[in-house]
Amino acid sequence: MMQSPAINPNLTSVQTFSYKDILVKKLVRAVACSVVSQIIILLCYIILANISIFHPIEWMTSIFHTFTYLSTWIFVIIFSFIIFAQCLICGKDYVLMTSYSSTRFQQFFRVLSLHNFTLLLLHVVIGGAFVWQILSIIDSSNHSLTTTCKLNRSCLVEDTFFLILSGFWTGLYFFVKVYISTKQLVFPVIQQRKFLQLRSKISVLFKESLTLSIWPTIYFALFYYIWGTQLENRFMFIVNLDRASRESSILIYMYSWWFSTLYCFSMNLMRFFFYLFLTETVQFPIVKENEYILTLQEGIVMNNLPIVQNLACLDLFMLSQWSPLRKQLFFTLSQPGGHPHNWNNLIESVVKLFTEYTDLLKKSTETTLPQDKAMKQNDIIKPFAPITLQSPTSPSVKYRNLRNMSCHSDYLNVVDVSHDVATNTVEDFKRSINGTIDKTTSFLKIFFGINFLFGELPQVNIQKCLGNGQLIIWASQGISELAAASLTEDKYGIVQKDLPLIITTLVQLKQNLDKLNKVPSLSKKVAALDDFNYKMKNAVAAAVKHSLFNMCLIFGDYFKDFPLSKDVLQYLHVNIMLKNCN
Known part of the structure; x- marks a missing residue:
């Protein structure tokens, strides 16, 4: 890590x-x-x-x-x-x-x-x-x-x-x-x-x-x-x-x-x-005194300026470790009004950061192989599916496989079957033409190098995720330390209402980080030990797991009072290895 x-x-x-x-x-x-x-x-x-x-x-x-x-x-x-x-x-x-x-x-x-x-x-x-x-x-x-x-x-x-x-x-x-x-x-x-x-x-x-x-x-x-x-x-x-x-x-x-x-x-x-x-550390203001001041909460989501975003997330981590006076600003209420504006802005920014990162991870780890298999299976099953006649004037179409005792039953059955056979033949012909066109187009794209030049690179989103991994390391550890400190320092109970949201968001993030282990280029057998992406993948996963471990260690006895889903509780129990997380 x-x-x-x-x-x-x-x-x-x-x-x-x-x-x-x-x-x-x-x-x-x-x-x-x-x-x-x-x-x-x-x-x-x-x-x-x-x-x-x-x-x-x-x-x-x-x-x-x-x-x-x-x-x-x-x-x-x-x-x-x-x-x-x-x-x-x-x-x-x-x-x-x-x-x-x-x-x-x-x-x-x-x-x-x-x-x-x-x-x-x-x-x-x-x-x-x-x-x-x-x-x-x-x-x-x-x-x-x-x-x-x-x-x-x-x-x-x-x-x-x-x-x-x-x-x-x-x-x-x-x-x-x-x-x-x-x-x-x-x-x-x-x-x-x-x-x-x-x-x-x-x-x-x-x-x-x-x-x-x-x-x-x-x-x-x-x-x-x-x-x-x-x-x-x-x-x-x-x-x-x-x-x-x-x-x-x-x-x-x-x-x-x-x-x-x-x-x-x-x-x-x-x-x-x-x-x-x-990379010199900066301490951001927490309370927004006027519109020209950049607060810590705003800096965390300023993804158009990554250096500012990195400094803000680093300041959040340092604040949770070394600044008890600044930490208290998140556990106070505004006067007048009595609202936890500082904490609400912080949790909104951190959850937004985690959610965007999780969405990017989902996009990065998606593969087209299962979809292709599903399409092939649909193509195989589709010709054998029941076919209904699209004629509103035929009352017996729905039951054409049953014997009809009316005098015109044989005539109707013959017409229906011939129409179905013709329809299936046309659809098969169209499907065959479309498949041939697709194969020809794919061959031409490969032959002329179109896929090589204009095809989307599968590792780009993963590199982007891992390039921003340091943000998640600092933000996850910082927010978990603040949440853990709230048990003894938050006298108003400001943080308690957002504990289920923090835990659920971290669990979803960790689940998507686990999918990176299945990426071939990030596996231990393929990637070099000094590879940046490989090291960052392990560092981010370890930081998020450490944050969940900290949350379970502090609030494990109170999980039965939290509105957490069974999937989240089961994941914590199985993966974080804490007996009190059930």
Whole structure:
């Protein structure tokens, strides 16, 4: 089971704000830290590149001169603006609702969207600009793309051209391999201070970047070996340059790997800052003082902004564990009026969340196989069903299988049977034609790839369910803890009227979660142990079962007074394994 985050309740305080205030504050901090981190990485590289242990004075002098060059700060400012634009566009992917494409055709156009194309262009530009910026600032033989050669002609420096192209390639590789495939926000198990999280994560990110940058370097080396000469010739023809003579060195590949490492590290660091600030816990107001305040109850059902919904469900869980004063707000009555508005709004939001999740689970686990079998059985049985004559003038049609003693009985029977045989023959012919058309259509769809492109993917809804599983983990445990605490803390009995609704809703949710065990891709034999969907399935099921166990443990002696159905009581007794749940 995935553990829920633990936090000191004194770290944050209750605030009154709208969802825009939450998002703007978090995104501004993430973007600012990302831009500053890129500048720090550049400055650290400048210091290390000019290092001279045996000549410290020259080392400090060269660093001072590098920082005082106008070109240095021009590069830094331009690069910072590019990073700023990239962060703003990337922030949308972490804030807005993740879309799940139901067909391969939708997935194809989703990948080729304008948003992804803009991000791809920014990743590629930043990759090349990052390398160009470092080479231009550092005083080395590769600080310029051109050099003066014979007859005062401008010649191309092939090493610099190689490194800049490798930067473009690394940006393309990082976007396709890393960014476009991983956008799921993962909340930390334990909420720590930001500096501690950064200190513990920075070394891990750097090691991952060292490993990640190996493959793009190898791929680009092979690419440049095959098509490098053609690219150089085309570039020299366009800008009117000559070729400078040089000897190839393996050191250039080490530089390419090192620059790729720095780029991957800077991009991973930017993604980490989004995780760091967007997953920071927020304490929502419970009482709605005005229309501009976003309460905890409203945030739980705000599915159009999943980050806000996640934060609200996390706050509900933390409230039930660590905030006795805020918990009491749900056990109080409004004055004047004496109505439990806070609790009513909360239970309405939580039940709505559970119901929508249960409905999506039902849709996800539905299979067409039983329906097909039923249709085949109906097709087999239908020809043998009794057939009645649709003539209101025939009084003996209803009893045509009995002997009729009237003089015209034989004539009537002959007419009826012949009409029935003709009708059956026409219906069989129509059914045969329709079956042939259906088979031909299905064959053509498979032959031309129509089903492959436009057919609905069976695992999309399951992935969507499991992608939102963390909401159910926090909400189920939070509402069960509040309900359990009400036995001793709810002096007005506010929660008692909704206990049967909570238990029934959780049982229905658990029953539909059990159906996921029959999905082949989520079985233990097929799914890998580190697969996200497999782990999330087990985590959600364990959290809901733990919530039911908690409810049974606290209220098991009172179940006979609850208006619970026999099916719910039997499920609790059999699956939760409590003797007092009967």
